[in-house]
Amino acid sequence: MDMDQLLAQVVQDIEPQIGSGVVADYIPALAQVDPAQFGIAVALPDGSVHGTGDWTEPFSLQSISKLFTLALALSENDESIWPRVGREPSGNAFNSLVQLEYENGIPRNPFINAGALVVTDHLAGVVGDAADSVLDFLRAEADNPQIDCDDDVAASEAAHADRNLALAHFLASYDNIRGDVPRVVDQYVRQCAIAINCRDLALAGLFLARHGLRRDGSRMLSPGQTKRINAVMLTCGTYDAAGEFAYRVGLPGKSGVGGGILAVVPGRCSVAVWGPGLDKRGNSVAGVAALDRFTALTDWSVF
Numbered sequence: 490m491d492m493d494q495l496l497a498q499v500v501q502d503i504e505p506q507i508g509s510g511v512v513a514d515y516i517p518a519l520a521q522v523d524p525a526q527f528g529i530a531v532a533l534p535d536g537s538v539h540g541t542g543d544w545t546e547p548f549s550l551q552s553i554s555k556l557f558t559l560a561l562a563l564s565e566n567d568e569s570i571w572p573r574v575g576r577e578p579s580g581n582a583f584n585s586l587v588q589l590e591y592e593n594g595i596p597r598n599p600f601i602n603a604g605a606l607v608v609t610d611h612l613a614g615v616v617g618d619a620a621d622s623v624l625d626f627l628r629a630e631a632d633n634p635q636i637d638c639d640d641d642v643a644a645s646e647a648a649h650a651d652r653n654l655a656l657a658h659f660l661a662s663y664d665n666i667r668g669d670v671p672r673v674v675d676q677y678v679r680q681c682a683i684a685i686n687c688r689d690l691a692l693a694g695l696f697l698a699r700h701g702l703r704r705d706g707s708r709m710l711s712p713g714q715t716k717r718i719n720a721v722m723l724t725c726g727t728y729d730a731a732g733e734f735a736y737r738v739g740l741p742g743k744s745g746v747g748g749g750i751l752a753v754v755p756g757r758c759s760v761a762v763w764g765p766g767l768d769k770r771g772n773s774v775a776g777v778a779a780l781d782r783f784t785a786l787t788d789w790s791v792f
């Protein structure tokens with residue numbers, strides 16, 4: 490079976506799940522997305538991409554952006570983020586506040602909202618605007634200058650940002666947000682509101698399959714740093730469902746409430762899936778099912 494046949498088989502096998510789950514509605518602009526869509530794309534180390542279904546339809550990047558801010562924060566061998574954020578699964582919802590006070594303002598990991606706000610703050614201190622820096626990176630890796638922030642989604646989330654503002658202010662009280670809180674939350678919201686399709690997302694994630702090398706062959710991260718990002722994705726990338734995701738899919742993966750998931754098969758490929766219907770923990774129902782079938786058919790899980 491070649492890759493195109495394999496992807497067609499995956500879609501056929503998960504057909505009954507397409508459209509199941511519930512679209513995120515706490516960000517009103519996301520509530521309007523038609524749940525009956527599904528796309529999958531696989532990018533190979535030589536830069537070729539295979540895809541099927543709605544794989545060229547843009548969707549909201551949301552929490553998958555947390556992966557790119559972390560990678561950018563760690564680039565140029567800068568490890569200074571780690572005293573400010575942990576590397577343990579939280580076991581709590583992605584937007585939970587409860588652990589932060591017990592743990593003195595150090596978020597459990599970079600992939601829950603609290604941790605991502607700290608990473609965005611750090612990156613803003615280095616590059617000026619974290620969202621612009623994510624956008625530049627995605628455009629370069631996907632070779633697509635059209636990738637952009639969806640201003641309607643950003644405005645919609647900004648108008649409902651009380652929880653993220655609360656998290657950021659609380660972090661600031663521990664001196665773990667150092668920039669201006671509304672400015673940091675604005676950058677966080679804009680990085681989440683980037684619209685991207687499966688094709689471009691798979692290409693943008695390829696550096697994690699290529700042990701830290703970017704599309705132009707330059708080194709962004711060391712192989713050791715790449716291994717560690719993949720490890721944090723495996724243990725924390727799907728919030729409080731990371732155990733179930735590892736059990737079913739067996740790959741590092743990062744999800745977002747736009748319904749996308751980016752998964753990595755180190756040395757072999759990156760896979761982007763999108764289905765807007767979410768399960769209770771905020772992960773795409775059809776997306777997880779497709780990655781489950783993908784690793785079953787290819788035998789490419791890390792286990």
Ligand SMILES: NC(=O)CC[C@H](N)C(=O)O
Pocket residue numbers: 550551552553583584602646653678681744745746747771
């Ligand atoms: N899990 C997600 O994708 C959440 C991202 C969303 N922008 C939020 O902050 O709530």
